[in-house]
Amino acid sequence: MKKLPLIIVAILTIVACKNESKKKQESSAVSTTNTIKKAPSDVIPFMDKWKILLGDGTKSEDLVGFQKDGFFYVETENNTDWVVYKTPNSGITSRTSSNTRTELGEKKHWIPEEGGKLTGTLKVKHVSTTGDATAASSYSVVVGQIHSDEGHENEPLKIYYKKFPGHTKGSVFWNYEINTEGDNIGRFDYSTAVWGHDFSVVGKDATSYPEEPENGIALNEEFSYKVNVYKGIMYLTFKSEGHETVTFTKSLIKSEFATREAVPEQVKRVYANREKGGGVERAIAYAGEINYFKQGAYNQANYKSTKSEIYGGDIAKQYENGSYAEVWFKTATVGEATAPNK
Secondary structure, three states, X not given: OOHHHHHHHHHHHHHHHHHHHHHXXXXXXXXXXXXXXXXXXXXXXXXXXXXXXXXXXXXXXXXXXXXXXXXXXXXXXXXXXXXXXXXEOOOOOOOOOOXXXXXXXXXXXXXXXXXXXXXXXXXXXXXXXXOOOOOOOOOEEEEEEEEEOOOOOOOOEEEEEEOOOOOOEEEXXXXXXXXEOOOHHHOOEEEEEEEOOOOOOOOOOOOOOOOOOOOOEEOOOOEEEEEXXXXXXXXXXXXXXOOOOEEEEEEOOOOOOOOHHHOOHHHHHHOOOOOOOOOOEOOOOOOOOOEEEEEEEEEOOOHHXXXXXXXXXXXXXXXXXXXXXXXXXXXXEEEOOOOOOO
């Protein structure tokens, strides 16, 4: 009888140990699941300052903890977390565009005189592999923007990545769209190369490509940009390891395209066979007009303008067959403008 209490104690001890072991296993499983389910806001914590439109038409204004498989999620590569923006060639677009996007839109709006700053470190994983080589937008994705929210709602900045099929290296360039004086049918983009070609370099026909750029950027190659709009002047900085750091300065409050004589030859060439592109810009450009930043993957390959393959709009088939854009961001910030060189 004296041994009975000892036996009971031993049994209770074994049960307690098993329960504790089970709890640890459950805790470990939860921890592993949480790591797998990490949201974009866990990687880049500025998501509370943005809303988003996805390539399937999904919208959200609360991005803390938000993610959607196949469009906006986290990938881990070599122990580094990346926010993935992915969008097909054909899906549900915004009111003002024929192009799909999985792209952030800044909640805060500002005028150029007040300004703001946007940065990003990224790599482009994929651009559409189909399209008409003579169309300037083919095989490209916009990875950062300034967008107007008034007047013509044009875009004083679009940062592009473009790579022709069969090339190893692609191009990074930025476009400035004029704030057209009068009818916006006259709007045009003026393009400036960062590394590689600018927007105007296209194929001689639908299936031939220009020379591959020697100083271009490959898919999966990191680069960064900084857009700092300070007192109406836009300061751009582009960096990538192994490439020259490139800077630009552009006024957003005083036009350099206010007369027909001032329209560059590049523009006349690119828009020669288009209905649009024959206008000039208002003298004060975007002065006093409300703008905001955008960042992510704004796919420029749509069937209407680039004849890119869309597989009847079936998103799964587009993803399977290379008809999509995919951009990964490692870091990014958005905030107040700062004096140049700070």
